[in-house]
Amino acid sequence: MTKEIFKVYNEVFDNRTLKVLEKMRSENYEELESCISTGKEANVFRATTKNGFVAVKIFRMYTSSFDKMSDYILGDPRFSHVSKKKHEIVYLWAKKEFRNLSKAFEARVRVPKPLACNKNVLIMEFIGDNGMASPLLKDVNLENPQKYYNEIIENMKKLFKANLIHADLSEFNILHYKNKPVFIDMGQSVLREHPNSMNFLKKDIYNVNRFFSRKCKTITFEEFMKKIEK
Ligand SMILES: Nc1ncnc2c1ncn2[C@@H]1O[C@H](COP(=O)(O)OP(=O)(O)O)[C@@H](O)[C@H]1O
Numbered sequence: 001m002t003k004e005i006f007k008v009y010n011e012v013f014d015n016r017t018l019k020v021l022e023k024m025r026s027e028n029y030e031e032l033e034s035c036i037s038t039g040k041e042a043n044v045f046r047a048t049t050k051n052g053f054v055a056v057k058i059f060r061m062y063t064s065s066f067d068k069m070s071d072y073i074l075g076d077p078r079f080s081h082v083s084k085k086k087h088e089i090v091y092l093w094a095k096k097e098f099r100n101l102s103k104a105f106e107a108r109v110r111v112p113k114p115l116a117c118n119k120n121v122l123i124m125e126f127i128g129d130n131g132m133a134s135p136l137l138k139d140v141n142l143e144n145p146q147k148y149y150n151e152i153i154e155n156m157k158k159l160f161k162a163n164l165i166h167a168d169l170s171e172f173n174i175l176h177y178k179n180k181p182v183f184i185d186m187g188q189s190v191l192r193e194h195p196n197s198m199n200f201l202k203k204d205i206y207n208v209n210r211f212f213s214r215k216c217k218t219i220t221f222e223e224f225m226k227k228i229e230k
């Protein structure tokens with residue numbers, strides 16, 4: 001193992017995380033197989049269970065952006081009694097993504113089905129075909145952008161009805177699966193009660209419109225809001 005790989009490995013698989021994985025392995029899945037993504041806060045892996053593939057998102061304990069995490073968490077009434085310890089904040093962040101995904105999934109928003117969450121490890125449905133993770137929206141050529149745009153609005157509406165705002169929605173957090181959008185990455189999603197929720201929603205709408213304005217006819221912010229609130 002080269003020094004650099006070893007450094008990355010240690011950042012993801014610290015002792016705490018290894019223990020959690022060991023425990024989850026005996027309950028939920030066999031082995032982590034391949035790394036799908038290395039992001040700012042988390043690494044996502046594919047793993048196999050007896051029922052097929054799952055995606056395992058491991059939030060790094062020591063190198064994630066805690067300032068951003070605490071900003072979102074401190075405004076959320078669901079987490080008002082929060083310790084400021086780093087590892088506690090990371091655990092909470094994973095739990096928050098798990099809860100947000102569960103809420104969205106129940107509301108029939110197209111999201112990966114959340115399966116388990118233990119400390120900094122989140123296991124969810126693997127979105128892809130034959131073990132190949134689906135591409136991000138930013139990397140696909142859409143056959144029918146207008147229809148796709150409307151489907152994204154429909155999912156945002158369902159999410160809003162479930163009292164949630166994604167808060168980091170863009171072509172970077174939408175997977176393209178079976179010709180339809182799947183929303184991912186909901187750690188930062190907030191309830192409508194959150195003091196900044198409307199600004200987050202505005203940004204989500206702005207991002208979606210920016211991406212689609214080059215591809216199809218888009219609606220104004222006001223029309224967008226009307227559709228979501230209907
Ligand atoms: N359930 C999933 N199935 C397949 N691929 C996934 C899944 N969840 C995430 N990914 C892949 O991992 C990447 C990072 O996941 P994401 O939740 O966006 O974390 P972050 O952006 O914080 O690193 C995604 O861009 C996507 O390529």
Ligand SMILES: [Mg+2]
Nearest residue numbers: 039172173185
């Ligand atoms: Mg992401």
